[in-house]
Amino acid sequence: MSLILKITKRNLSLSLPKQNYNGLITRMFTEELIMTILLTFRLNFPLSDYYFHRISINFETFKPAFVMTTISWLTISLLSSMIFWPNNHLLITIKHYEEMFKTPAMNLLFSQLVMMYTFLEMLWSFFMKEALMYHSPWIDLLAVDLPIQEKKFTTKMRQNLIKIFVIINFITTITYLNLIIVIFSFSIRLNYLYLPFYLDNRITMIQFSTCFPSSLLIATEVISLAFQLCTSGKLFLYYLLFFTYRIKQLYRISWSIIKASFYSSYLAKKRFWFHFFREYIILYGTTVRLNRSVKVALLIIELINKSLVIFGCVFYSKQIGMTVVNAVFIMTAIFTFIFTNFTYSRIARIPEYNRKSAQYLLQWLSRSQFQNKRLDASIKRMVELRTIIKSNLFVQTMTNNQLGFTCGHLFYITKYKYNELILMNISLILMFYKQISNLD
Numbered sequence: 204m205s206l207i208l209k210i211t212k213r214n215l216s217l218s219l220p221k222q223n224y225n226g227l228i229t230r231m232f233t234e235e236l237i238m239t240i241l242l243t244f245r246l247n248f249p250l251s252d253y254y255f256h257r258i259s260i261n262f263e264t265f266k267p268a269f270v271m272t273t274i275s276w277l278t279i280s281l282l283s284s285m286i287f288w289p290n291n292h293l294l295i296t297i298k299h300y301e302e303m304f305k306t307p308a309m310n311l312l313f314s315q316l317v318m319m320y321t322f323l324e325m326l327w328s329f330f331m332k333e334a335l336m337y338h339s340p341w342i343d344l345l346a347v348d349l350p351i352q353e354k355k356f357t358t359k360m361r362q363n364l365i366k367i368f369v370i371i372n373f374i375t376t377i378t379y380l381n382l383i384i385v386i387f388s389f390s391i392r393l394n395y396l397y398l399p400f401y402l403d404n405r406i407t408m409i410q411f412s413t414c415f416p417s418s419l420l421i422a423t424e425v426i427s428l429a430f431q432l433c434t435s436g437k438l439f440l441y442y443l444l445f446f447t448y449r450i451k452q453l454y455r456i457s458w459s460i461i462k463a464s465f466y467s468s469y470l471a472k473k474r475f476w477f478h479f480f481r482e483y484i485i486l487y488g489t490t491v492r493l494n495r496s497v498k499v500a501l502l503i504i505e506l507i508n509k510s511l512v513i514f515g516c517v518f519y520s521k522q523i524g525m526t527v528v529n530a531v532f533i534m535t536a537i538f539t540f541i542f543t544n545f546t547y548s549r550i551a552r553i554p555e556y557n558r559k560s561a562q563y564l565l566q567w568l569s570r571s572q573f574q575n576k577r578l579d580a581s582i583k584r585m586v587e588l589r590t591i592i593k594s595n596l597f598v599q600t601m602t603n604n605q606l607g608f609t610c611g612h613l614f615y616i617t618k619y620k621y622n623e624l625i626l627m628n629i630s631l632i633l634m635f636y637k638q639i640s641n642l643d
Contacts, residue, residue, distance in 0.1 A: 228361060228445075229350050231368055235438045236345055242427075243435040244330045244339075245271050254346055256337050268331065271427055272324070278424040279320050281417060282313045294417060295397065295410050303396050306528040308521040315514040315532075319507050323428065326503045333496060340493040341438065348489050352449060360448055367444060375433050382429055390422035439500070442493065443549050449486050450556040450606075453479055457563040475564070480597065487606055490553070494608050501546075502611030508543045511536040512632055544625055551618040554607040561601045568594055 233250070240246055245268035252258045262269075285297050289310075301309050333339040356364070394415050401411040456479045515536035522529050568591065605615050614620055 227365055228356075228368075229345070231365070232345055232349055232438075232441060235434065235441060236341060238434050239341070239438045240334065241267055242271075242431045243327060244334045245327055246331060246334055250342065250346070253334065253337065253339075253342055258335065258337075271431075272327075274420065274424050274427060275320060275324055278420055279317055279324075281420060282317050282320075286310055286313050286317065292407055293409055294413055295400075295406055299400060299406060303400070304526055304528045305524075306526045307523065308518055309528070311514050311518045311521075312528070312532055315510060318510050320424070320428070322503050322507055323431075326500060327431070329499055330496070340496050341442075344442065344489060344493060348485070349445070352445075352485075356448065356452075360452075364444060364448060368441060371437060371440065375437060379429060379433055383426055386422045386426055390418040393418045435500075439497070440549075446486070446490065447549070447552050447556075449482075450553050450560075453483055453486065454556045454560045454563075456482075457560040457567075460567050461563050475567075475594065479560075479564075483601070487604065490606060490608070498609045498611050501608065501616075502613065504543055504546070505610050505613070508539050511539050512628065516632060540628070544621070544628075547616050547621045547624065550608050550616045551621045554605070554615075554617045557601060557606040561598055564594075564598045564601070568598060 237250070240248070246258075246264055247267055248258045248264050258264060281294070284291065285294060289296050289298065297310050297313065301307055330339070334342065397406070397411060397414040400406045401408075456474060460474050460479065515533060518529065519533055607616060609615050
């Protein structure tokens, strides 16, 4: 708790850009990772225990999992009971909520919440299993690659990364604090709305007694879920920015190889084999390891996004007028749609820079082959040909190795796939809504 308060206070201060930049990116990643382990992995252990494979299997380690998982499944059970037993006499029913908020078809809203919470519980369990098996790429990347790669960044790149991190931290912290105030205020206000139903004998004493704990449970789950999504989402965005800056570096090296080839073929080859080749292999290996975990998270996000689009269309078609509840639900569906496509657009930058780098290298290899034709048939030419063949094979592999991230086993995220998904989703929304409207 003290770490969370410390990081929250720091995020609101906007004082990081004035500090020393050496190692600051690694420290920021470490703090975010510790919070992600606590809130998303739902485990409590120091990073040193993970590095040396000595995580203790005791109550203290699993305490966050016990608390948050219990709250989540109680919420899922509560919402499911309202859906499958609409006329129960223990809890307030969906019909009461529809009358209270003047919003029909609220069973669709509760069904979407149950699906979303279930999908996310599966994701948190997957992350927890990775950490306990010592195969979490989120932690491995921080331990092995990040401290080394940070030193290779220029001062300007470090400054830009840190400033972006600070802005993201400030915005998410302000948004989350406001969300806490709004959710708790709404849950307290909700209890006053139950009172007229009890006074008019539309709900029993038992139903009225369970209203307050039910509202508090749902409010706690919403706040906990928002905190988990903000923390894990920020960490993934940080890693994504980090990878983007690294592939940008390789893109600049490939351009420098083109320029160097005009003056010295030896200098161009040296930059390729000692700078580009080595760094590209490291980046590709790191991306493949991280994608083992990221592809599952992206698949869950895509499932939630698609279910929100479907339930949102059906829910909106059954509304008579705009209320607070249906406005919030529709805005949440729109925000999730925008966030998913924004994430894909950021991910698509990595294969785009990879493609441009391969184009520059192909230009350099074409020029090298043309120059090699003028060499005499000698040992030197044979060595040159061998090097060119190896280089050609490497560049050809670059164009086919799909550097970047995938959404499960469904598709590889590129700029073209991202644009295709936007057009397909918009057309599906319009067609689906039209069919629902015709049925009504």
